[in-house]
Amino acid sequence: xxxxxxGYAVDVPIINVSERARREHASVWSTxxxxxxxxxxxxxxxxxxxxxxxxxxxxxxxxSERFRGTHILTVRDDGSxxxxxxxxxxxxxxxxxxxxxxxxxxxxxxxxxxxxxxIDMMRCIYCGFCVDACPEEAIIMSREHHQxxxxxxxxxxxxxxxxxxxxxxxxxxxxxxxxxxxxAKIFNKKDQSVCVFPSVVDERHPAVLYxxxxxxxxxxxx
Amino acid sequence: MPKLTINGQTYDAEKGKTIIQVAxxxxxxxxRYCYHPDIGVEGSCRMCLVEVKGSPKLMPSCATPIAEGMExxxxxxxxxxxxxxAMEFLLLHHPIDCPVCDxxxxxxxxxxxxAHAGHDSRYPLGQKTRRLKxxxxxxxxxxxxxxxxxxxxxxxxTRNVTKTNEIQVFSRGHYSEIGIFEDRPLDNAYSGNVVDxxxxxxxxxxxxxxxxxxxxxxxxxxxxxxxxxGCNNRIDHSxxxxxxxxxxxxxxxxxxxxxxxxxxxxxxxxxxxxxGRLSFHALERWPRLRAGxxxxxxxxxxxxxxxxxxxxxxxxxxxxxxxxxxAMFLMKKYxxxxxxxxxxxxxxxxxxxxxxxxxxxxxxxxxxxxLDLGLTAFNGLRxxxxxxxxxxxxxxxxxFHPQLVGDDAPEIIDELxxxxxxxxxxxxxxxxxxxxxxxxSAVLPMAAWSEEVGTYTNYAGRVQITNRAVMxxxxxxxxxxxxxxxxxxxxxxxxxxxAAIFEALSREVPAYDGLDYDAIGLLGAAALPxxxxxxx
Numbered sequence: 001x002x003x004x005x006x007g008y009a010v011d012v013p014i015i016n017v018s019e020r021a022r023r024e025h026a027s028v029w030s031t032x033x034x035x036x037x038x039x040x041x042x043x044x045x046x047x048x049x050x051x052x053x054x055x056x057x058x059x060x061x062x063x064s065e066r067f068r069g070t071h072i073l074t075v076r077d078d079g080s081x082x083x084x085x086x087x088x089x090x091x092x093x094x095x096x097x098x099x100x101x102x103x104x105x106x107x108x109x110x111x112x113x114x115x116x117x118x119i120d121m122m123r124c125i126y127c128g129f130c131v132d133a134c135p136e137e138a139i140i141m142s143r144e145h146h147q148x149x150x151x152x153x154x155x156x157x158x159x160x161x162x163x164x165x166x167x168x169x170x171x172x173x174x175x176x177x178x179x180x181x182x183x184a185k186i187f188n189k190k191d192q193s194v195c196v197f198p199s200v201v202d203e204r205h206p207a208v209l210y211x212x213x214x215x216x217x218x219x220x221x222x
Numbered sequence: 223m224p225k226l227t228i229n230g231q232t233y234d235a236e237k238g239k240t241i242i243q244v245a246x247x248x249x250x251x252x253x254r255y256c257y258h259p260d261i262g263v264e265g266s267c268r269m270c271l272v273e274v275k276g277s278p279k280l281m282p283s284c285a286t287p288i289a290e291g292m293e294x295x296x297x298x299x300x301x302x303x304x305x306x307x308a309m310e311f312l313l314l315h316h317p318i319d320c321p322v323c324d325x326x327x328x329x330x331x332x333x334x335x336x337a338h339a340g341h342d343s344r345y346p347l348g349q350k351t352r353r354l355k356x357x358x359x360x361x362x363x364x365x366x367x368x369x370x371x372x373x374x375x376x377x378x379x380t381r382n383v384t385k386t387n388e389i390q391v392f393s394r395g396h397y398s399e400i401g402i403f404e405d406r407p408l409d410n411a412y413s414g415n416v417v418d419x420x421x422x423x424x425x426x427x428x429x430x431x432x433x434x435x436x437x438x439x440x441x442x443x444x445x446x447x448x449x450x451x452g453c454n455n456r457i458d459h460s461x462x463x464x465x466x467x468x469x470x471x472x473x474x475x476x477x478x479x480x481x482x483x484x485x486x487x488x489x490x491x492x493x494x495x496x497x498g499r500l501s502f503h504a505l506e507r508w509p510r511l512r513a514g515x516x517x518x519x520x521x522x523x524x525x526x527x528x529x530x531x532x533x534x535x536x537x538x539x540x541x542x543x544x545x546x547x548x549a550m551f552l553m554k555k556y557x558x559x560x561x562x563x564x565x566x567x568x569x570x571x572x573x574x575x576x577x578x579x580x581x582x583x584x585x586x587x588x589x590x591x592x593l594d595l596g597l598t599a600f601n602g603l604r605x606x607x608x609x610x611x612x613x614x615x616x617x618x619x620x621x622f623h624p625q626l627v628g629d630d631a632p633e634i635i636d637e638l639x640x641x642x643x644x645x646x647x648x649x650x651x652x653x654x655x656x657x658x659x660x661x662x663s664a665v666l667p668m669a670a671w672s673e674e675v676g677t678y679t680n681y682a683g684r685v686q687i688t689n690r691a692v693m694x695x696x697x698x699x700x701x702x703x704x705x706x707x708x709x710x711x712x713x714x715x716x717x718x719x720x721a722a723i724f725e726a727l728s729r730e731v732p733a734y735d736g737l738d739y740d741a742i743g744l745l746g747a748a749a750l751p752x753x754x755x756x757x758x
Contacts, residue, residue, distance in 0.1 A: 086321030087435040102432035108355040112322040112432055135321045 082138035089130030097123035241283035256373035257284035309339035325423030360408030370424035447671035448498035452680030453490035476692030501626035512696025516664035543586030544623035546676020552705035564602030591679035610644035667698035686746035
C-alpha cells in the first residue's frame with residue numbers, strides 16, 4: 001500500500017483490490033484455514049465464555065449518559081412537580097407532541113403548575129429540545145426506551161406516567177444538559193443568596209444568559 | 223405650526239403637542255412605560271428621555287411640549303446610556319419569573335431589555351425584595367407587586383378615565399407599592415382595561431390567566447358585538463391546532479381566548495367595558511347548532527309556493543341586529559322589503575348611554591345599520607307575530623343571534639314561540655341549539671359574531687368591519703351566503719364575497735354612498751348622516 005496523493009487534503013492509502021484478490025486465491029488450503037478460524041471461535045466461546053451475544057432484554061448494552069429516552073418529570077423535595085407550566089417545551093417541540101393545561105397553584109410563590117401534561121409518544125421524535133428549553137429542569141430524559149403498549153391511547157403519557165415509572169431507577173437519567181444549573185440552585189431563588197449568574201455563565205448553559213453571550217461575543221470581535 | 227427637527231428630519235407639528243406625540247405620528251420609536259396617549263402624562267419611568275439642543279439635561283419627551291426650532295435627537299449615546307440605566311433600576315428587584323408570568327411574550331420589560339439594556343443583574347436573586355404575589359384586586363384583575371415598575375398607568379386610568387380611584391400608590395420611596403383600599407375592590411365596569419394598559423406582568427386578567435401563552439395566539443382586528451357603541455377590539459384566538467392532534471384537544475375550528483381594546487380615537491379610545499371584553503364567552507353558554515334539518519333550496523321552494531298562492535307579502539324576514547349589513551341587505555332584497563329586525567325597542571335605545579364612557583342600552587351592534595337599510599316593514603317581532611296570527615304572513619325566515627351581553631328578554635322568547643306556532647312555514651337560522659328552536663318547521667345553523675366578515679354601523683353611523691377570527695362550527699354558514707344562494711335560486715345573481723356585497727349596497731343605500739372596504743379600513747368610516755324614519 002503506497003500512500004498516493006490523489007487530490008485529497010490528507011494522504012490516503014489506496015488499496016489495490018485486484019492484487020489482494022489474487023493473493024487470497026481460493027484453494028484447498030484456504031478452506032482449512034477458514035475451518036480453523038471457525039473452530040477457534042467455537043472453543044473460545046464454549047470454554048472461555050468469551051461471547052459477544054447480549055441476552056436482550058435481560059442484558060443490555062451500557063447506554064450513554066446522554067441517552068435520549070422516555071421523558072421524566074422531576075419533582076421538588078416535597079414530591080410536587082417542578083414544572084411551572086411555562087410552555088417552553090411545547091413551544092420548542094418540533095413534533096408538537098406536548099399538551100399542557102396550566103392551573104393556579106395555591107402557593108403564590110409557585111403560582112402556576114400543570115393540571116395536565118401530556119406527551120404523545122407516537123409523535124415524539126426524541127430530539128431533546130424540550131429538555132434544553134426547560135428553565136426549571138422539570139423535564140429530563142431517561143435511558144429507558146421500552147414503550148410497547150396494548151392500545152394507542154396508552155401512548156399518550158400523562159403526569160403520573162411521566163413522574164415515576166418502574167425501570168427508571170435501574171437505568172438512571174439520560175439527557176440532562178441543565179444539571180449543572182440545577183445543582184448550582186440557579187432555578188430556586190429562595191436558596192440563592194449570592195449572585196451566581198455572572199460566574200456560571202462562563203461555562204454553563206448558553207440559553208440562560210443568551211444576552212450576555214451575545215455581548216461577550218461582540219466584545220471579543222471588536 | 224411650529225417646526226421641529228427630530229434626528230435631523232424637520233417636521234411640522236401642531237402646537238401644544240409633546241415630543242413623544244409627534245414622534246409617534248411620524249413613526250419614530252421612543253421607549254416608554256408610563257406614557258399612554260389616552261390616560262395622560264406622568265413622567266415617572268424615565269425611559270423616554272431625549273436630547274434637546276440647548277438644554278443641559280435630557281428631557282422626558284412625554285412631558286416636553288414642542289417649540290419652534292427645537293432640535294431633538296433620540297439616538298445619541300447619552301440617550302442610550304440613560305435608557306440603559308433606567309432599565310437597570312426598573313429591573314433591579316424584578317423577580318425574573320417570566321416562565322410563570324402571563325405577560326411574557328408581550329412584556330415591555332422583555333422587549334426593552336433586549337433592545338436597550340442587556341445587562342447582567344448586579345443584585346443576587348435571593349436578596350431581591352419580596353412582595354405580594356397573585357393578589358386579587360377585583361373580580362377580573364390580579365396584582366403581582368414584585369413585577370410592578372410603578373409606572374402608575376393603572377392608577378391614572380382609575381383616576382382620569384373611570385374616575386373611580388380604586389387603585390392607588392401606597393407608601394413612599396422604595397416602599398411604594400400599588401394597591402387598593404381594603405373595602406373598595408377594583409370592580410368598576412371598565413376594570414379589565416388596567417390589564418391592557420399595564421406594560422409589564424403586574425396586572426393580569428383573572429379570566430385569561432394561565433389559559434394559553436400569548437405567542438400561540440393570533441390577533442384579528444374586529445369590532446365588539448356587545449352593544450351599539452361598536453368598540454374596536456382585537457380578538458386573540460388559537461392560531462394552530464394544539465397538542466399535536468392529541469384526541470379531543472385539538473382546536474380545529476379555533477378558539478377565542480380573549481379580546482383586548484384596539485385604539486380608535488373616534489369610538490372607544492383604547493378601552494373596552496368588562497361586559498364586552500368577556501362577551502365572547504356568551505358563545506359558549508349554550509351548545510352550538512352544528513347541523514340543520516333542511517337545505518336552502520328546499521326553503522326556497524316552500525317560499526316560492528307560498529308566494530304563488532298568497533302573494534309576495536305572505537313571506538317575510540326577521541333579521542337580527544347582530545347580523546351584518548351585507549346579510550341584511552341581501553335579506554331585504556330576497557324578501558322584497560318585507561323585513562324587520564326589531565325584537566324590542568332597539569330603535570329607541572340604540573343611542574341611549576348606559577354610563578358616560580362607552581356602554582349603551584341597546585345590546586345589538588348593528589341597529590343603526592338595519593335602520594339605515596330601512597328594515598322597518600312591520601312593527602318588529604310583535605308586528606310579525608300579529609300578521610302571522612291574522613294569516614297575512616304565512617312563511618318567514620327568522621334569523622336569531624343571542625345577545626352577547628346580558629340575556630334576551632323572556633318576552634322576546636315568548637313572542638318567538640307564539641310566532642313559530644302561528645306560522646305555516648318557518649325557518650330559523652340561529653347560532654345555538656335553543657330549546658324554542660325545535661318548534662320551527664326548519665332550522666339552519668348560522669355563523670355567529672367573530673365567525674363572519676361584514677360591516678356593522680354603530681350608534682353614530684360609523685361603518686366598521688368585523689372580521690372572522692374562528693371558523694363557524696359544523697355546517698353553520700354565514701347568513702349572507704345563505705341569502706345570496708336564495709337570491710341566486712330566484713334568478714338574481716349575487717356575489718358571495720362581503721366586499722362585493724357591500725359594493726352593491728353602497729350603490730343602492732344613499733347613506734353608504736362612496737364607501738368600500740378599503741375606505742372603511744381598520745378604523746371604520748362615517749356614513750353620511752341620513753334622517754332615519756321609523757314606523758312603529
